[in-house]
Amino acid sequence: MDRKLAAILAADVVGYTSLMEQDEQGTFERLRAGRKELFEPEIARHHGRIFKLMGDGLLAEFASVVDAVECAVALQRGLADRNASSPDDEHINVRIGVNLGEVIVEGDDFYGEGVNIAARLEQMAEPGGVYVSGKVAKEVEKKLSFRFEPMGEHRLKNMDEPVPVFRIKLVGGSKIRPHRRRGTSYGLRAAAASAALITAAGGAWLYFDLFATPASTGVPSIAVLAFDNMSDDPNLDYFSDGVSEDIIAGLARSPDLSVIARNSSFTYKGKPTDVRKIGEDLNVSYVLEGSVRKEADRVRIVAQLINTKTGAHVWAERFDQSGNNPMALQDAVTEKIVGALASETGQIKRSWYGEAWSKNAASLEEYDYYLRGHDKLLQYTPETTQEASRITAEGMAKFPDSALLKFNMGFINYVRGVNGWSQDPQEDLRKVVELARQGMANHNLSPLERKLGHWLLAYSNLVERNFNNAMREAEAATALAPNDAFMRAVLADAAIAAGDTEQAVAWTNFGMRNDPANREFYSYLQGWALTTAERYQESVEVMKELADSFATIPLTKAINAVHLGDLDEARKNVTAALELDPSWTAEKWRTVTFVDDKVLNRQANDLIKAGLPEK
Template identity: 85%
Template sequence: MDRKLAAILAADVVGYSTLMEQDEEGTFERLRAGRKELFEPEIARHHGRIFKLMGDGLLAEFASVVDAVECAVALQRGLAERNASFPEEEGINVRIGVNLGEVIVEGDDFYGEGVNIAARLEQMAEPGGVYVSGKVAKEVEKKLSFGFEPMGEHLMKNMDEPVPVYRIKLLGVPKIRSRRRRGKPYMPWAAAAAVALLAFAGGGWLYFDLFATPAATGVPSIAVLAFDNMSDDPKLDYFSDGVSEDIIAGLARSPDLSVIARNSSFTYKGKPTDVRQIGKDLNVSYVLEGSVRKEADRVRIVAQLINTKTGAHVWAERFDQSGDNPMALQDAVTEKIVGALASETGQIKRSWYGEAWSKNAASLEEYDYYLRGHDKLLQYTPETTEEASRTTAEGMAKFPESALLKFNMGFISYVRGVNGWSQDPHDDLGKVPELGRQGMASDNLSPLERKLGHWLLAYASLVERDFRNAMREAEAAIALAPNDAFMRAVLVDAAIGAGDTESAIAWTNFGMRNDPANKEFYSYLQGWALMSGERYEESLKVMKELSNSFAAIPLVKAINAVNLGNLDEAKNNITTALELDPSWTAKKWRAITFVEEKVLDRQVSDLVKAGLPER
């Protein structure tokens, strides 16, 4: 039985039964909108994970108690803002409890005293309030600016010792007033009967799963076997097992993958393995196996990915790391392995791109069209972008309600617009928010679709020049797939728009470290971010080795040169840019560059000074 320390957040809707009785359809729609637009992205943004769902509530786990408390406060403030747009009696109010304690881990679920206390704290809280245990208050009181009001010690069910309870002082959140019954008719009896029949289906009571997080469908599946300990010391089995478990945990956070739990994949430890049989036993597409050799302050890990249908090796790599901290060694290597496998440009996605192209067009499903279109889009040329558009349009004609394909078309429109590859940039960029919101409004989004949706909405917010929201959406996407090196690096656009140069540097460094095949592209993005942050010498240093493979590179170099007093070099860069793409003008730069107005004005002035035509 595994145990660990975790911060647990418990939340439930106040007066759920009464709300449903008064206006079942309206309540359901408001709660569902709150889940999609507030709860899921806010919990993801604070690095949390929903692990249990109830009809009117949820339980979420956080590695950091600071993140858990900040999330609880953000949820209550977000609900207060949402309620301001509804009549008082239609507002949705929630109680929240947060506890820090030991939990029992069973698969993806948690049990035990740590969870029970969080649930009891939630029950004690007033509507719109957040109650925390004494452990939580002590841990965060010097790290956060919130005030904590002591509510005394409370003896809780099945506990021998009383628990100190504190209420967070939520400044700026309006108090909840008593409700008045609306004079609104109940739902028609036929609809009520239909709901009752659905609720009783299957021989047991089911309820509206308002916080449901459906599993991804159609995505590749993988089993990570226990890595072999190749060290001289057999006692180092713990280290090789730890590496395997870390890889499982890292891959499991990818919405693009379905990952078999440790308890299933470790049953093959120490036994002769036939990956084709494992594929049948566990119903997985791929097996990852490998070995670990640790000697003093060095660790070498060899990993190989195998297709269980064919037995063919898809990918193999050796990773070396040095250092005197065993856990840091383990973290550094597993981060690289997960990045190599699970990102948009990772080995598993590449393998599935190939499989999608090998299929007969008549047999293509929704996910196949997505893979084909995305593969062409990632090749990042005007020609392959148009191929991506045609393939995705074919899929949308066959699957018109597909959120997956709407998101993909939104990315295509954004790439066309910001790279100047569009006949009508205004039209293409205008489609980005439209397609993003249409897709996110779909029911039962998979984890992959939610990741893509937040990613696209980050770009949509840039197009609308809402830079603060662009950063929020980018962080929500990254929280849903923290090991996706490609996505994190290209979301640098949001950080640049928000003026957050430090995040831009961190995200592009993560990309260069874990996706070295695209290092040159990520170097360009970092150079762009440094230039936008007026760090011209640093930008010049990053970009000086880059070849001028597309016009934006010499344009950024020109801005650097102007600000470093080298006007001749700036003019030469403008000449190079116009040779690559004669359509560039200051007007075009202004239309497709999404930064604060004063930053944009400065960039345009520098480009004109270097010789770029104004129109």
């Protein structure tokens, strides 16, 4: 593994989805012109190289930190000049972060903390701003004419030590301040350090993803208001604001949501709030509000999600956490709130399913078909999976080029195939591979589509028994939506197949912590990971409270019992599995279980020994 020191520049377009929704063709042309006339030439002129495109952003590397900072300012000045000569509703604004640090080199790509810090600095920056780390400011402060305004030390997500943060100011103290329109969604973007790099044949860029075609419309939008400080000490406002900001950052990492930036939602702080009026002002579907009470080593946060159209409360919950580290308290509670709201099984998705079902069939759009089909799929029975297939097929007939619906049909086929819920499971699994490739062939994928695409590619590679590739795709998917507890937990299957038991355990623990409604399923996945790793007693402990809700649970228990010398218990579990689903045989186990052949054959033989029919 090669490492090097590099200056990393991270940038993303502010309000990209809203711009495209308002004027798709005009926005696309302006962004394409900006790419050709400003971004690519400036980065090249400053001896930089774009090495990754993702969603609405980019990452570039520079051998010189001075070049990186000068390029960042040149880009913001160039955009400000372009905006000055165009109408307000045609302005393009960008945020930029710059860091100097060690990176891991893999081919033409870079990974590691040096990249992650740059991306998180970019998330903190205001539209038109440039934020840099303390290392960058110290290195260039006497070499450039820019002033650096200290923004304090920030404990960035997954960083052990706080990072000093500085904001670049121009000579004379004037900060770049581009025009900003009310109602634009300033979505924050997480650093997708393992996202796939999209290139055209021969190595040329197919599209600068920063200036790609629009994301799928219809994703729910949300504004997080500043949480009220209910503590006895009014000086603890910083803590309640920090909780709100963390929730904004966490939700913004979900490709399934459009999240209003702090600058807009915090304008209502301390004022009487009419949720319907906020929804109208900010053009959002939901508002999250709440309160924070901190006393000594204990914090209580109450949060409630409100539909801005009806004023109805969609969800409310109280979260309690104890500990001596205020940052750890804040992280633990906000992680739970984000998990409850933003995952595949979260409250916002559940509410949106209801919205889709309330619509007349004749008026359904692409996203509505996806929601309806996905809602049925998550109910996870043969009947609801068949209904999901029917709904999604109907949508594909209406929207034949939809990557979103192709991916959803791929998931449907995967669930049917691995459970044997159709006449031809092998054909179902073949279609998983086909649909994943068809969907990813679309080069104008929305953030949601890209997340689903990498997730389905992980399953596709499992089917083809390319386990290391499956793990890479799973990592790409989780990088694009790191707070999706459901997706991360179920992708433990890829980690198990790749032999990474510790990652599988970590992902299932994350699911159990942040999506407790599905704790039983995640416990089974963790037990399965331990069984595959031959840690049979640990698996028994994890699974001992699990009911036999589907056949693979008692079959896994049977494998454990065989290796722990309790053949009677193993036979009892196989009998229970066959009562749930008589179609199970050792041959079926070999067909739909995706692990190393040596492990697979051992498990099949264990099950035969416990009484499972061979064919």
